[in-house]
Amino acid sequence: MDRRLFLNRAALAAGGGAMGGTAGLAAPAVAQGVAGSGQPELRWRLTSSYPKSLDAIHGAGEVFARHVAEITDGRFQIRVFAAGEIAPPLQGLDAVQAGTVEMAYSTSFFYTGKNEAFAFATGLPFGMNTRQQAAWMYEGGGIDLLNEFHRQYNVYALPLGSTGAQMGGWFRREVNRPEDFQGLKMRIGGIGGQVVQKLGGVPQQLAGGDIYPALERGTIDAVEWLGPYDDEKLGFQRVARFYYYPAWWEGAAMTHLFVNLDQWNSLPASYRAAIRVASEASTQWMVARYDARNPDALRRLVSQGAQLRPFSREVMDACYRASQEIIDGIAARNADFRRIYEPWSKARDDMRLWFRVAEQSFDNYVSSVSARR
Template identity: 50%
Template sequence: MDQKKLDRRRFIKTAGVGAGTAVAAATLAAPAIAQSAPEIKWRLTSSFPKSLDTIYGGAEFFAKRVSDLTDGKFQIQVFAANEIVPGLQALDAVSNDTVEMCHTVSYYYVGKDPTFAIGASIPFGLNTRQQNAWLYMGGGNQLMDEFYAGYNVQGFPCGNTGAQMGGWFRKEIKTVADLKGLKMRIGGFAGTVMTKLGVVPQQIAGGDIYPALEKGTIDAAEWVGPYDDEKLGFVKVAPYYYYPGFWEGGPTVHAFVNIDKFNALPPAYKAAIESAAAYANTWMLAKYDIENPKALIRLHAQGAKVLPFSVEILTASFNAAEEVYKETSAKNPKFKKVYDSLVAYRGEADLWQQYADGTFDRFMSYLQQQKKV
């Protein structure tokens, strides 16, 4: 056999081996790639009605971001309150694996354990910036997730409303005595504090507040702030609009995930959930800060009487809160562990606030009153 034929046979044989290797490699690689980016569909139940396009919309924003980060492979369908379960049962639905996720506020579940409140907001706790700092950088997320694990969920901060208003009242509230016997829709741990001042707290989902106020079943209700409150029409049935909502200086809205379902996700999908939640956390606050000022002006034009709580009421409320924290810490070690961490940070944060944002904000408020800005 001449040299040319021999070389040609060697080439064909070598090429065949190379092609076979390439095919084999492609066969092995394809499942590995598909396995790392599977198509997954989850359900998320919200505690809020669709009409609240910011606090409910935060869940839609989150879900879209997860889809975008995974090239559409990881789809999360969002359901409003009552479409799968009632709004105040959202966490239970995740805990018992009815759905994979929910979007809610953890203080709704203080009936299970008051520690739930700390992950969202507690009376005279932290403002929004401080809350984010404590959660992300001060160990708050780790402490809360250690607690949440007992309910088979993991939490991701996924929204914040900023400091809320103190709520709508059917009559004027001037003194602590005016609070006695007052039936008030107030969420979470704040209800326990207000009980010490004679308030009778009512746990009512957002969509049910207006008819309760209209019928006189309740005398007052706190919800969020001007933008959402305007949508629910409270000014028509309870014209006295008080501030501040001292029980919610910077309340975090969480995306809760079933732990087993989260642990089964590919690492990239876990990262997508964490990143999308953090983005939604910023998005929600920014949207409220754009919409609330305009809504407050409109509410005033509709007859809202915007009034501050008296120093007497604020002082009595602070003292009541301190009493509740002391009592709760004495009998609940889980609460004490997380609360002690938050309070330690609050002392440092409030000191810094005096020199930075607090001083700046007070002067800008003065300029506003002088009609210079």
């Protein structure tokens, strides 16, 4: 992205927030402020939850760091470390909270064991799609609402990446009925894992690099990771035949940047603006990368023997009922979750009404016409 465009957007972010601020400094003043001698030279570290081999989901962290450096004329450098180089992949938040590193780039629902409210930043089962999640975050108050919650964990968080709707995962055997989940050992995290457990399955949370060996050895029977582009790289098609869709637990999966709260508060306003703008740009980059690369990857997987299977309506209905019971139960006992769930669910319902009128009707028609050609 052009540096001048970044500086223009950083000006808006510094004056009125990263999204939609109407008042702000002129671009030349911000450029001088960022590049001027009064701005500090900073060298921060960011621990990622993803391996370098996954160039989209891990790559978004590197794109983010590069953008921050460009916006600040190299004065603010962020070094990105892959999963396990500094912190274990599922402990990025802990490293930031403790001040071991300044930043982590991770999936928020990895931390639902601490508090189920972390799930909102990634996505709830049968929740919002990618555009709806972004709208709630940037225009619906989601970022501010979540950061009220994040304060108790000594972090400030921003969206940094989104995968789009994901696939339902790889299964060593067919899953045609809800009863087929009985005893199924599945790599799945967050509240989706609780749904699988309610249906009789055994959810397990594993980092990306640990999944293939577990599936190959039979330690797990099924795995959800992301979608065709990443799944092909991880080689799941070599050890499981049945490729199900959709991931009802991730109609959108947003990844996040966590910044140590004390470090965030110590930053100059222009550097905080640079982080906001760079994280937003990197989020759009990730969405585009997956949307552009998943189609060819899916064709290759099918050519290698992957058998595409839609989850049956019976399975989807059972998962939906279970997820609603679980979410209602969490909201009843978890005040943090409830405070976010009430405005989140209103935003979800409002946007679904609009999407049914325009987006969904358009998509359904175009898809049906394309299928007849």
